[in-house]
Amino acid sequence: xxxxxxxxxxxxxxxxxxxxxxxxxxxxxxxxxxxxxxxxxxxxxxxxxxxxxxxxxxxxxxxxxxxxxxxxxxxxxxxxxxxxxxxxxxxxxxxxxxxxxxxxxxxxxxxxxxxx
Amino acid sequence: xxxxxxxxxxxxxxxxxxxxxxxxxxxxxxxxxxxxxxxxxxxxxxxxxxxxxxxxxxxxxxxxxxxxxxxxxxxxxxxxxxxxxxxxxxxxxxxxxxxxxxxxxxxxxxxxxx
Numbered sequence: 508x509x510x511x512x513x514x515x516x517x518x519x520x521x522x523x524x525x526x527x528x529x530x531x532x533x534x535x536x537x538x539x540x541x542x543x544x545x546x547x548x549x550x551x552x553x554x555x556x557x558x559x560x561x562x563x564x565x566x567x568x569x570x571x572x573x574x575x576x577x578x579x580x581x582x583x584x585x586x587x588x589x590x591x592x593x594x595x596x597x598x599x600x601x602x603x604x605x606x607x608x609x610x611x612x613x614x615x616x617x618x619x620x621x622x623x
Numbered sequence: 624x625x626x627x628x629x630x631x632x633x634x635x636x637x638x639x640x641x642x643x644x645x646x647x648x649x650x651x652x653x654x655x656x657x658x659x660x661x662x663x664x665x666x667x668x669x670x671x672x673x674x675x676x677x678x679x680x681x682x683x684x685x686x687x688x689x690x691x692x693x694x695x696x697x698x699x700x701x702x703x704x705x706x707x708x709x710x711x712x713x714x715x716x717x718x719x720x721x722x723x724x725x726x727x728x729x730x731x732x733x734x735x736x737x
Contacts, residue, residue: 549728594665601679608679613665
């Protein structure tokens with residue numbers, strides 16, 4: 508089966524640091540993604556991890572432990588515009604090299620509210 | 624570079640009707656995936672098209688069908704609409720042959736079934 512868990516809601520204040528956790532149990536694993544989604548808008552790509560460790564990109568960092576089935580997204584120096592839903596997704600992959608198929612298996616998302 | 628576009632933005636249909644949603648992929652992308660996102664949930668994979676053929680399917684019934692055209696644009700068709708089909712339908716494009724890991728999402732079509 509496929510199961511991806513993340514907290515439903517989190518709150519934080521401007522300038523703070525917040526960590527959003529994600530645990531997964533999936534039949535396959537070909538990378539883990541974090542997407543940001545503002546209300547009524549499309550998800551936008553934040554980060555991708557396929558190897559264990561930390562990936563840093565500006566105010567956002569993402570960590571992966573494949574042995575533990577665990578990832579987190581770290582947001583630093585929070586701004587009001589960071590209020591959004593954050594989606595954790597595992598990439599599933601099938602087929603041969605000439606016609607590989609891929610799909611993202613998403614968690615339910617974590618709604619982050621940043622207050623002043 | 625043109626991003627992923629979808630039409631219409633919003634749509635209201637009655638139970639039992641049929642609907643067609645459209646997606647234009649990002650320039651240079653030959654793979655299109657469709658997702659359904661119910662309110663308060665994460666997107667769920669419906670199916671993927673690569674070079675005009677269905678290349679994978681999630682746990683959705685056959686009344687969800689699709690097409691991909693030579694210009695790589697795509698349609699999602701849903702027959703015999705049910706109330707639970709009310710959701711945001713997202714289209715995502717990627718470059719399948721490069722096994723690119725990133726899928727670029729369109730703004731979505733909000734479907735309401737009454």
